[in-house]
Amino acid sequence: xxxxxxxxxxxxxxxxxxxxxxxxxxxxxxxxxxxxxxxxxxxxxxxxxxxxxxxxxxxxxxxxxxxxxxxxxxxxxxxxxxxxxxxxxxxxxxxxxxxxxxxxxxxxxxxxxxxxxxxxxxxxxxxxxxxxxxxxxxxxxxxxxxxxxxxxxxxxxxxxxxxx
Numbered sequence: 143x144x145x146x147x148x149x150x151x152x153x154x155x156x157x158x159x160x161x162x163x164x165x166x167x168x169x170x171x172x173x174x175x176x177x178x179x180x181x182x183x184x185x186x187x188x189x190x191x192x193x194x195x196x197x198x199x200x201x202x203x204x205x206x207x208x209x210x211x212x213x214x215x216x217x218x219x220x221x222x223x224x225x226x227x228x229x230x231x232x233x234x235x236x237x238x239x240x241x242x243x244x245x246x247x248x249x250x251x252x253x254x255x256x257x258x259x260x261x262x263x264x265x266x267x268x269x270x271x272x273x274x275x276x277x278x279x280x281x282x283x284x285x286x287x288x289x290x291x292x293x294x295x296x297x298x299x300x301x302x303x304x305x306x
Contacts, residue, residue, distance in 0.1 A: 146176075147192045150223070154200050154208075165303035166204065168227060169211040169296050170220075178218025178242070194219050194251040201226035202256075207306045211299035212236045212287065217275065222251040225260065229302055232278040232287040233295045239275035261285050 150168070157163045170176055179194070201208050201223065210216070210227040216238045224230050224238070232238070240249045240257070248254060249270065258266035261284040269276065281287045291298040 144192055147194060147197055150197050151192060151200065154197070154204060157206060158204055163206060165207040165209065165306065167209045167211055167296065167299045167303050168201070168223065169299065170213060174214035175210070175212040175216040175236070176218075176220025176223060177215050178220045178222075194222065198222050198226035198251045198256075202228075204228075207303055209299045209303045209306075211295040212238070212278075213295045215239075215275070218242050218249065219251055222249060222253040222256070225253055225256040229299075229306065230287040231289045231291060231295055231299045231302060232281060234278055234290050234292050236278040236281075236287075237275040238278070238281050238286060239273065240270055241273040241275065243271060244273040257286075 154166065157166045207229065208227045209229045209231060210224040212224055212230060212232040213236060216224045216236065218240060221238050221240055240253055242249060254270055257269065265284050268274075276284070278287060278290045282290050289298065289302070
């Protein structure tokens with residue numbers, strides 16, 4: 143939603159400007175990272191100039207480490223947000239993917255560029271063209287996530303952020 147995009151943008155700007163902030167952790171709410179965009183919003187006119195692609199680029203270019211704490215699902219734009227992060231920790235039950243191709247859309251926030259850089263072209267093409275969701279264990283093997291945890295993902299992400 144526009145509110146989530148604006149909150150991400152504002153939070154990143156605030157963190158980057160605050161010298162007391164040493165790292166940033168991005169998480170979802172209520173055990174879910176992000177299922178991506180609400181496709182009903184695609185037909186409404188753009189407003190406020192807030193778009194996911196530039197926000198993901200802002201995450202990626204942050205001078206402070208940014209850690210994604212992935213619980214539940216990171217799909218579509220949600221996975222693209224995680225791809226912009228410098229580190230990704232996933233709960234063992236998390237699912238990741240770019241399912242928008244199943245409704246005739248391509249990932250629009252540079253996921254088609256970031257994913258192959260991270261996991262290689264063959265695996266990325268499979269994920270991008272099939273829209274399949276992969277479990278956290280497969281994401282770890284592919285190098286899509288840096289760590290899998292059974293415990294509290296947010297606490298693990300904070301530990302990693304403090305470490306780096």
